[in-house]
Amino acid sequence: MKKLINDPEEVVREALEGVAAAYGDRLRVNFDPNYVVRADSPVQGKVGVLSGGGSGHEPMHGGFVGPGMLDAACPGAVFTSPTPDQMLAATQAIDGGAGVLHIVKNYTGDVMNFESAAELAIAEGAEVESVLIDDDVAVQDSTYTAGRRGVGATVLAEKIAGAAAEAGRPLGEVAGLARRVNEQARSMGMALTSCVVPHVGRATFELAEDEMEIGIGIHGEPGRQRVRLAPADAIVDLLLDPILTDLPFESGDRVLAFVNGMGGTPQIELEIAFRRVSQVLGDRGITIERNLIGSYITSLEMAGASITLLKLDDELVSLWDAPVDTPGLRWGA
Amino acid sequence: MKKLINDPEEVVREALEGVAAAYGDRLRVNFDPNYVVRADSPVQGKVGVLSGGGSGHEPMHGGFVGPGMLDAACPGAVFTSPTPDQMLAATQAIDGGAGVLHIVKNYTGDVMNFESAAELAIAEGAEVESVLIDDDVAVQDSTYTAGRRGVGATVLAEKIAGAAAEAGRPLGEVAGLARRVNEQARSMGMALTSCVVPHVGRATFELAEDEMEIGIGIHGEPGRQRVRLAPADAIVDLLLDPILTDLPFESGDRVLAFVNGMGGTPQIELEIAFRRVSQVLGDRGITIERNLIGSYITSLEMAGASITLLKLDDELVSLWDAPVDTPGLRWGA
Amino acid sequence: MGVPDWMRMTAAVLERDRDRLNRLDADIGDGDHGANMARGFAAVVARMDGAPEDHPATELRAVGMTLLSTVGGAAGPLYGSFFIGMATALREAGPEPELGAPEWAAALSAAVAGVQRRGRAEPGDKTMVDALVPAREALDAAAADGASLADGLRAAAEAAERGALETIPLVARKGRASYLGERSAGHLDPGAASSALLLRAAAEAWGETR
Amino acid sequence: MGVPDWMRMTAAVLERDRDRLNRLDADIGDGDHGANMARGFAAVVARMDGAPEDHPATELRAVGMTLLSTVGGAAGPLYGSFFIGMATALREAGPEPELGAPEWAAALSAAVAGVQRRGRAEPGDKTMVDALVPAREALDAAAADGASLADGLRAAAEAAERGALETIPLVARKGRASYLGERSAGHLDPGAASSALLLRAAAEAWGETR
Ligand SMILES: Nc1ncnc2c1ncn2[C@@H]1O[C@H](COP(=O)(O)OP(=O)(O)O)[C@@H](O)[C@H]1O
Ligand SMILES: Nc1ncnc2c1ncn2[C@@H]1O[C@H](COP(=O)(O)OP(=O)(O)O)[C@@H](O)[C@H]1O
Ligand SMILES: [Mg+2]
Numbered sequence A, B: 001m002k003k004l005i006n007d008p009e010e011v012v013r014e015a016l017e018g019v020a021a022a023y024g025d026r027l028r029v030n031f032d033p034n035y036v037v038r039a040d041s042p043v044q045g046k047v048g049v050l051s052g053g054g055s056g057h058e059p060m061h062g063g064f065v066g067p068g069m070l071d072a073a074c075p076g077a078v079f080t081s082p083t084p085d086q087m088l089a090a091t092q093a094i095d096g097g098a099g100v101l102h103i104v105k106n107y108t109g110d111v112m113n114f115e116s117a118a119e120l121a122i123a124e125g126a127e128v129e130s131v132l133i134d135d136d137v138a139v140q141d142s143t144y145t146a147g148r149r150g151v152g153a154t155v156l157a158e159k160i161a162g163a164a165a166e167a168g169r170p171l172g173e174v175a176g177l178a179r180r181v182n183e184q185a186r187s188m189g190m191a192l193t194s195c196v197v198p199h200v201g202r203a204t205f206e207l208a209e210d211e212m213e214i215g216i217g218i219h220g221e222p223g224r225q226r227v228r229l230a231p232a233d234a235i236v237d238l239l240l241d242p243i244l245t246d247l248p249f250e251s252g253d254r255v256l257a258f259v260n261g262m263g264g265t266p267q268i269e270l271e272i273a274f275r276r277v278s279q280v281l282g283d284r285g286i287t288i289e290r291n292l293i294g295s296y297i298t299s300l301e302m303a304g305a306s307i308t309l310l311k312l313d314d315e316l317v318s319l320w321d322a323p324v325d326t327p328g329l330r331w332g333a
Numbered sequence C, D: 001m002g003v004p005d006w007m008r009m010t011a012a013v014l015e016r017d018r019d020r021l022n023r024l025d026a027d028i029g030d031g032d033h034g035a036n037m038a039r040g041f042a043a044v045v046a047r048m049d050g051a052p053e054d055h056p057a058t059e060l061r062a063v064g065m066t067l068l069s070t071v072g073g074a075a076g077p078l079y080g081s082f083f084i085g086m087a088t089a090l091r092e093a094g095p096e097p098e099l100g101a102p103e104w105a106a107a108l109s110a111a112v113a114g115v116q117r118r119g120r121a122e123p124g125d126k127t128m129v130d131a132l133v134p135a136r137e138a139l140d141a142a143a144a145d146g147a148s149l150a151d152g153l154r155a156a157a158e159a160a161e162r163g164a165l166e167t168i169p170l171v172a173r174k175g176r177a178s179y180l181g182e183r184s185a186g187h188l189d190p191g192a193a194s195s196a197l198l199l200r201a202a203a204e205a206w207g208e209t210r
């Protein structure tokens, strides 16, 4: 295992110390329980937006804390859902009297831990709404599974709900917007290589030189199928097809196209993938009105990419364009 | 070789097509000769700022084109300096009558190609100044070598010179600021793994599981020494020591600390490295007044990191803080 | 023998089997189950060390809360509910309960009910429930037969181990493994494996004093 | 025989040795020299195909400009200067120059001077100059001895090959390999190797018609 770390067991704590040192003017890092919160929290009268999940997906979620996006994020151990005590403390830290939204990726662990936290917070008097993100079309037969996973739409929902909260909209509307993003977004990802979880110390799975995994999860969970390596255009087509047919996205639609790197894939390859996305959508009469290209939801150093399409309307566009000031996503501020 | 590409020979062209599709509202991409330019170029009365270099270092340089930073960038083949015809055409495209600054990383190829381009542009009537970036303290005995390489300081010089140009300052001052950044910045990098140049198809060098390369170049050139893998803190110390003693940086100094990922190193590891940087500088009485943590000068999917320190003064701080609106670096806009 | 011994044995065995559980989880999940469990039970033992002996319900509730706040993932809330369920049942057994087979059987029933309430998994879904339900049934039967606690827990541990092995051919319908669909068949469920370890540790903790 | 044949032979040989040159460059540089050279000379040949025969100086100038705009890196401007230098010298040889050993020797002198002006490398710096300078000396000597062009170019090619091999023990002082310091010793310089290929191709292009 070749990593720029000290003790595999201390990765999350030390990274949080780095975050505290780097962004101390804007963010506060709490230890035991661990969470990252806007330095000016709670913002009185503003809905608090909280997310969280396993570490190893940086910049998600801690890198999205700041004005216009999240009020706080709870990092778990690497690839492991955080715990209710973190979520409870963070919920209370950002509760400015207008209620708190929990944005939860649909994984059994995240769901159960956030459920516990919401129960505890509500029992202590907070107003909490939860929105489940489950945009991953790689998961089929969702009645026989834990349901679709939350992947790329998470970033989009956090940005858009965060903008709505920043604009002073009430909890019900902020939650409704996050739900709308989730309903109008679909994603799928693939991996060229595995990643190595620090405290495990060896690759989560093995892929031969000529293989790739389609429909991979962001924790190195095996995907829909393992197939022969293909050129970028064919890979993009393979990911886009189920995304397009699922919602479906149709001629005349306006979309936000998000090409996400899994961590170990260079920007130049994401640009090549975006080229194909724009060709395919162009051919289908779908307009890419906004885009996001980069490594925003990662799986440590995994090589691979995911594609997310979000159907846009004027309200979503203006919330997407609203200023955001976080370490991981920043514009207009 | 596992990459999200189509034809290894077409990587640069297809990535540029992706850039054109993604940022067409803000950037224009010219093919044959290849360059990326602000859509509103030339900006009349403003100094044009041009850089360029081999591809494979994204977001540098094409991702830094936009208001407040570069007016244009010339991408070469992967890890290969671009050619004078590209630079000449780009120089002319951004010449708004106030002259053009060439920011050149000190590599024999880049220097010679930019020299040719400057000669040609001047012969055709342009006013051109060139600033050489050579901040890499890994290169010792610079009289017996091609001199120190240009690495991390390049991004800082491009940002700061770009801000000065945007503010309407004249060519001499813009060039002077870029030179000041170079004089006051020092860098050093290391690699945990090699990268694979697409048209070569196999790792540029081999490192054993327990080895790392200290003082690596950004093109996979071998470094100062190959040593046993060490914990992150020890690695940071190893990089910081020659940086600190070279300028030198001293107690009371104010610095910008830039922890740069080489491409394949996840953000969480860069945060761990930044933690140590902030400890060491704190112990020495050096104040980190600004920071930048992320993968900005990459070597394809190489795992590793570099550290750059820039000694700040009030003018550099305010130029650093000025709005910038590029795909790779954005704030205040 | 009591709860602290049970927890120490469980922690030791999870530390020993940490890699095996990670590997089982890597096959059909995300490879962290061993690390999660070892981290959680190490915290349980750390918080127990030096603490005075207390009502088992109080001890078990503390175990549940510690697991809830240190394990994370799916296993954290599930094992948290397990111990909190156990604690609630034992609280009802009075201020100084004699821990015999019937009391343990009632506690295990409440524990398994807690897991199922939280996770909504049924037997056959390829989860820890496939180890826990047979264990509960075996202990219930032993208690009804008037068996000793040691014998009852041994029967429960054996049933849990059998139940865990029987997850191998199953296709997962809950948790992360369910994303694999048919590809999850042919693998032992890591949570079922850790449940079997937990019950084997109970059999040993209470077996020695028989 | 003339410039187009020389270029075609060079392009073919660079395509063939592309991996070898990349590998030499990977050892002490960045591994792209073969790719750069193959790309550049393929472009040269492509632009030449179908073009009418012209004054060799015009042809060589076009080669230099093409290399300058397609090779990139260090080799692009250097080989660009090489051919532009050659062109300038041959232009002076009149409107329809007879390409004999003396004319070629003068042209090669100008070419090597062009490379040295651009790159400021001296013999012993472990660069292409270590192949080119001996080649120039050998051709000069052959021309002075009244040797044929074919014999002169063969001598030049042999000298270049020897010069290239002699770069092996050297420590690089120019170009990317210089960053390696002492670690650059023990490796053949890729630019010297490509220069030797270029001169060997010249010897073969003009050798056949002797
Ligand atoms: N809904 C559920 N009900 C009961 N047990 C479950 C459920 N979902 C998952 N599990 C158990 O949790 C185990 C995985 O735990 P762990 O790896 O720690 O969490 P995660 O899946 O979040 O990484 C599975 O092997 C399974 O036994
Ligand atoms: N200053 C110089 N003068 C002459 N030749 C040089 C000089 N610098 C480098 N070279 C030659 O260029 C070769 C490398 O070319 P190439 O790999 O194409 O460029 P780059 O180093 O930019 O990747 C070296 O092997 C050396 O022979
Ligand atoms: Mg997990």
Ligand SMILES: [Mg+2]
Pocket (backbone or CB within 6 Å): B079, B080, B081, B109, B219, D030, D032, D073, D074
């Ligand atoms: Mg090169």
Ligand SMILES: [Mg+2]
Pocket (backbone or CB within 6 Å): C025, C029, C030, C031, C032, C033, C073, C176
């Ligand atoms: Mg797991």
Ligand SMILES: [Mg+2]
Pocket (backbone or CB within 6 Å): D025, D029, D030, D031, D032, D033, D073
């Ligand atoms: Mg090279």
